Amino acid sequence: MAxxxxxxxxxxxxxxxxxELAGRFERSIGRFWTATHQQIYRVLRRMESDGWVVxxxxxxxxxxxxxxxxxxxxxxxxxxxxxxxxxxxxxxRHELAVKIRGAAFTDAAGRAELLAEVTRYRAEHxxxxxxxxxxxxxxxxxxDALDVGQRLQHVVLxxxxxxxxxxxxxxxxxxxxLRAL
Amino acid sequence: MAxxxxxxxxxxxxxxxxxELAGRFERSIGRFWTATHQQIYRVLRRMESDGWVVxxxxxxxxxxxxxxxxxxxxxxxxxxxxxxxxxxxxxxRHELAVKIRGAAFTDAAGRAELLAEVTRYRAEHxxxxxxxxxxxxxxxxxxDALDVGQRLQHVVLxxxxxxxxxxxxxxxxxxxxLRAL
DNA sequence: TCTTGCTATGCAACTCGTTTCATAGCAAGC
DNA sequence: GCTTGCTATGAAACGAGTTGCATAGCAAGA
Numbered sequence: 001m002a003x004x005x006x007x008x009x010x011x012x013x014x015x016x017x018x019x020e021l022a023g024r025f026e027r028s029i030g031r032f033w034t035a036t037h038q039q040i041y042r043v044l045r046r047m048e049s050d051g052w053v054v055x056x057x058x059x060x061x062x063x064x065x066x067x068x069x070x071x072x073x074x075x076x077x078x079x080x081x082x083x084x085x086x087x088x089x090x091x092x093r094h095e096l097a098v099k100i101r102g103a104a105f106t107d108a109a110g111r112a113e114l115l116a117e118v119t120r121y122r123a124e125h126x127x128x129x130x131x132x133x134x135x136x137x138x139x140x141x142x143x144d145a146l147d148v149g150q151r152l153q154h155v156v157l158x159x160x161x162x163x164x165x166x167x168x169x170x171x172x173x174x175x176x177x178l179r180a181l
Numbered sequence: 182m183a184x185x186x187x188x189x190x191x192x193x194x195x196x197x198x199x200x201e202l203a204g205r206f207e208r209s210i211g212r213f214w215t216a217t218h219q220q221i222y223r224v225l226r227r228m229e230s231d232g233w234v235v236x237x238x239x240x241x242x243x244x245x246x247x248x249x250x251x252x253x254x255x256x257x258x259x260x261x262x263x264x265x266x267x268x269x270x271x272x273x274r275h276e277l278a279v280k281i282r283g284a285a286f287t288d289a290a291g292r293a294e295l296l297a298e299v300t301r302y303r304a305e306h307x308x309x310x311x312x313x314x315x316x317x318x319x320x321x322x323x324x325d326a327l328d329v330g331q332r333l334q335h336v337v338l339x340x341x342x343x344x345x346x347x348x349x350x351x352x353x354x355x356x357x358x359l360r361a362l
Numbered sequence: 363t364c365t366t367g368c369t370a371t372g373c374a375a376c377t378c379g380t381t382t383c384a385t386a387g388c389a390a391g392c
Numbered sequence: 393g394c395t396t397g398c399t400a401t402g403a404a405a406c407g408a409g410t411t412g413c414a415t416a417g418c419a420a421g422a
Contacts, residue, residue, distance in 0.1 A: 001378075002276050009283045019400050032278035039379065041402065066400060080287050084294050087277050087302050091409090095183050096268050097213035097337045102190045104330035106261045113265050121268050148362055149285035155358040156278045159351045166347040170340045177336040181329055182408070200370050220409065222372065247370060272379085 002088075003043050004052070006033040008071055008079045011053060013149065015070040018044050031160050044069060052078055096121065100174060115178045122171040129164035132157060183269075184224050185233070187214040189252055189260045192234060194330065196251040199225050212341050225250060233259055277302065281355060296359045303352040310345040313338060 010021060010029055021044075022037035024030075047053045052075035055067040071079075096118070103114050140146065140154045191202060191210055202225075203218035205211075228234045233256035236248040252260075277299070284295050321327065321335045 002274075002279055003378090005283065006279045009279055009286070012286045013282070017400075018402095030273070032273055032275035034272045034274070036380070037401085038381085038403095042378095076286065079283055080291055083280055083283050083287055083291055084298075086298060087280065090274060090276060091215045092211070092213055093183075093215070093271060094213035094340075095271060097340060098183055098187045098190055099264055099268065100337055101194070101330075101333050102186065102260055102264050104333050105190070105193045105257065106264055110261055110264055117265075117267060149282075151358060151362065152281050152285050155355055156281055158354060159275075159278060162347050162351050162354075166343050170343050173339060174336055177332060181332065184408085198370075199372095203370095217410070218371085219373095219411085226372095 002033070002082075003035055003039060004047055005079060005082050006035070007040065007043060007047065008052065008075055011069055011071050012076070012079070015068055017058075017066040017068050019066065021069075032156065047075070051075075100178075103178070111178060111181060115175065118171060118174055118178065122168060122175070125164055125167055125171070129161065129168065132161045132164060136161065183214070183263075184216055184220060185228055186260060186263050187216070188221065188224060188228065189233065189256055192250055192252050193257070193260070196249055198239075198247040198249050200247065202250075213337065228256070232256075281359075284359070292359060292362065296356065299352060299355055299359065303349060303356070306345055306348055306352070310342065310349065313342045313345060317342065 006025075006029060007021060010016075010024055016024070018037065018041045021040050022035075025033070025035045025040065044053065048055060048069070051072055053069045053071055055069050058066050058068055099114060099117075103111050106114075136154075136157055140150065140157070143154065146154060187206075187210060188202060191197075191205055197205070199218065199222045202221050203216075206214070206216045206221065225234065229236060229250070232253055234250040235253055236250050238246060239249050240246050280295060280298075284292050287295075317335075317338055321331065321338070324335065327335060
């Protein structure tokens with residue numbers, strides 16, 4: 001499990017409440033590690049009781065109080081230790097690939113519907129690539145003038161961009177293959 | 182959940198026992214949908230009681246009996262229905278990306294260790310690409326002489342190859358970035 | 363001879379992840 | 393006035409996935 005560690009990284013980049021973290025997981029970190037607010041709150045409680053993070057109660061008027069978390073020395077050391085450990089082999093789950101192989105066992109109408117679905121899926125990822133490229137222009141306009149953290153964030157974003165480009169090319173290949181059956 | 186559907190596809194490609202399925206998930210299907218033998222047995226039992234598959238008891242001498250499963254008409258229809266449904270947005274979990282961003286919060290020694298780990302990880306995926314390319318040469322030597330099922334299997338394999346190539350390029354980018362910090 | 367490994371299936375316990383629901387006040391729009 | 397939506401947190405239940413263990417016979421190698 002690495003949700004704890006993803007949270008540690010996010011809180012080191014900037015302290016924040018569970019709610020704020022959930023928002024970040026929706027937006028930026030969720031690109032490479034997804035989590036719902038339920039998971040985040042549960043894991044945060046465990047991390048707090050293990051002393052990895054501490055909460056600061058912030059009373060707000062008009063809004064519910066929030067608890068802003070920051071990483072402790074223990075949390076930093078835990079992260080450093082995890083960084084040294086080998087990357088776990090990841091569990092691949094590519095539903096579309098299953099569907100494509102499954103298309104061998106349906107009729108022409110079913111394959112036509114799959115083709116339409118792949119087209120829709122492609123458009124979704126084209127939009128995602130566009131937001132990545134926009135984010136890159138916005139956040140990293142001058143790649144030579146970045147600090148260490150920004151350079152690392154940038155290389156991860158480049159990974160997302162490379163992935164989306166590869167995916168779009170492959171989806172074109174899939175569409176051609178389906179049409180040519 | 183799509184483990185059921187991955188199993189249906191695999192059993193349509195060729196009927197087999199839970200054990201054989203587990204082997205296929207280790208080797209070929211596991212490239213895009215992982216599962217352990219525990220999951221497979223459990224799901225097979227549910228699928229059997231729902232009438233998606235039927236078992237044929239095969240007594241073997243010297244070895245334990247096995248139950249070979251094949252897909253029923255109900256199973257086929259279930260698969261066809263699932264094929265028509267939209268692809269679910271997948272839960273991305275890219276541990277290495279978390280580690281790379283985490284590297285901003287460790288010292289030079291920690292970053293050196295991460296660099297070594299990325300190098301090891303790269304070698305692993307280089308080997309994986311080699312087995313994909315070998316499999317492609319072996320199973321699809323003449324791309325123009327394939328039936329529908331093989332064409333679809335081939336395009337999925339091409340996806341795997343494209344992914345690994347993209348990943349290797351990106352890992353080179355990561356290594357350069359880490360070295361230049 | 364002993365260990366390791368393969369075929370073949372399964373139980374039990376646990377952790378992880380998702381979904382649904384609940385509370386609560388405020389702001390914005392219809 | 394009513395609904396929708398945002399900030400902010402959490403309980404409860406369920407479903408999915410992992411890990412460890414058990415059985416059992418045979419084959420191969422140290």
